[in-house]
Amino acid sequence: MRKLLCIMMVVALPLWGEQGDKDLFGAKKEPKSKFPGEYVGTYYGDGKEIKYGLQIFALGEGRFRAIGYNGGLPGDGFEKGGKIESVEGKLSKTKKGSERIVFQNDDEEAIAELTKGKIIGSEDGKVIARLKRVDRKSPVIGKTSTQ
Numbered sequence: 001m002r003k004l005l006c007i008m009m010v011v012a013l014p015l016w017g018e019q020g021d022k023d024l025f026g027a028k029k030e031p032k033s034k035f036p037g038e039y040v041g042t043y044y045g046d047g048k049e050i051k052y053g054l055q056i057f058a059l060g061e062g063r064f065r066a067i068g069y070n071g072g073l074p075g076d077g078f079e080k081g082g083k084i085e086s087v088e089g090k091l092s093k094t095k096k097g098s099e100r101i102v103f104q105n106d107d108e109e110a111i112a113e114l115t116k117g118k119i120i121g122s123e124d125g126k127v128i129a130r131l132k133r134v135d136r137k138s139p140v141i142g143k144t145s146t147q
Contacts, residue, residue, distance in 0.1 A: 041131030
């Protein structure tokens with residue numbers, strides 16, 4: 001429970017405050033990558049299609065952390081108590097004009113391929129998710145705590 005609360009605070013608190021020049025997703029750690037940011041789309045699993053939110057954070061040295069939210073991103077569909085998954089991965093070589101991260105979690109491997117702001121996620125050659133990049137702005141930017 002404590003770990004979940006810490007993850008949620010790290011992810012959500014910067015969205016509630018003033019963002020300014022903050023590097024929320026660590027893009028400065030991987031300046032050549034377009035992966036860091038937020039994505040929304042559909043996850044295909046267990047015979048169902050569900051709305052899915054994904055946040056990708058650059059950790060540096062070609063490493064990334066992805067946090068997935070069943071129902072959508074926090075503040076946009078994700079419900080308290082919903083399923084959250086976190087996995088780390090590394091950039092992999094790919095064709096020109098796209099990027100790829102290979103994520104490892106226990107015995108599973110998933111691939112996220114990014115082309116023109118859209119991610120296709122796959123496992124064992126099968127598409128498991130289609131997502132597109134979103135750029136959200138906090139409704140409290142520029143407001144004081146009394147407004």
